[in-house]
Amino acid sequence: MEESIEQWLAELEKIEAAGGKMTEKQSKILQAAIEVFAEKGFAAASTNEIAQRAGVAEGTIFRHYKTKKDLLLSIVAPVMGKLIAPFVLRDFNKVLDLDYERYDQFLRAVIANRIEFLHNHMHVLKILIQEIPFHPELQEQFRKNILAKVLERMNRIVDQFKMRGQLLDLPNLTIIRLTVSALIGYVAASLYHEQHEGSAWDDEREREDTISFIVRGLGAS
Structure with a gap:
């Protein structure tokens, strides 16, 4: 910490x-x-x-x-606008700039990348997750500096896999929403079990089951 x-x-x-x-x-x-x-x-x-x-x-x-609130914003607002957004995109580019043959390969890379990011910056990210819903200033910062840029990059990735016939012909936003929802569920459960020693959790199996669930649900074949 x-x-x-x-x-x-x-x-x-x-x-x-x-x-x-x-x-x-x-x-x-x-x-x-x-x-x-x-x-x-x-x-x-x-x-x-x-x-x-x-x-x-x-x-x-x-x-x-x-x-x-000024104290909160002094921590979160500049970090979101000038640090988190560039850092997320810079680190995420390691995943997004590579060419993957299959959607499941892309998902594995995304999970590994984001898990590492969460481990390294959990405390500030926890503040963001807790406070964004309650502060319009932070919501605007999030939409402009993070969400819009991530969605732009994700749209390109989804288009590529749809052109290859690997994903259903659904709106890109629907594919991204369903993918992200499943991944967030896995990540949240993984972090919970990591913090509670002794709980039954096979991380590798849960990760692969989540990826299989996404691919089976969104795959074109």
């Missing part, structure tokens, strides 16, 4: 550099806020707890950020 948070803080400091270097106290506040927001969610988190974890007075937070 610590390594992941340090990576995000380093990137945030680069983003802040244009407007002046982040102070040591500000860095501690952001680190504490990332931890508390990820653990409790925005609504349940308190600036008092964030201050205690950062080792600063609560008033110090409000000297840097007018409200708790």
Whole structure:
């Protein structure tokens, strides 16, 4: 966890550099806020707890950020617009730029790529997942910087497999929606069982069963 948070803080400091270097106290506040927001969610988190974890007075937070929401947005908005979107697309390009003979090969590559990304950046991504539904500012950032760009690339991939006769002649958005829904279900269950030792879970089998389910449901033959 610590390594992941340090990576995000380093990137945030680069983003802040244009407007002046982040102070040591500000860095501690952001680190504490990332931890508390990820653990409790925005609504349940308190600036008092964030201050205690950062080792600063609560008033110090409000000297840097007018409200708790400003603190949240200072973590999420620049990261989404300037870090997450380029990083997701750059890392995802390793998968999208390759030519796969079959749709199942593409799905295996996507799963491996995204699982690694989730493991490396779970805490900030957890904040995004928790808070995007409740903050219009974050929703707009997500639509513009991430969703639109990912859909554009995915459309090209789906078109290629449809031209090869490997996918049903359904609207691209339907194919993407059904594929992503199944993959998210697998990933969520995989992460849950990973965090609960002793639970019965054969990850390799579950991954292959999920891929087979998608291919059988969407395959043209």
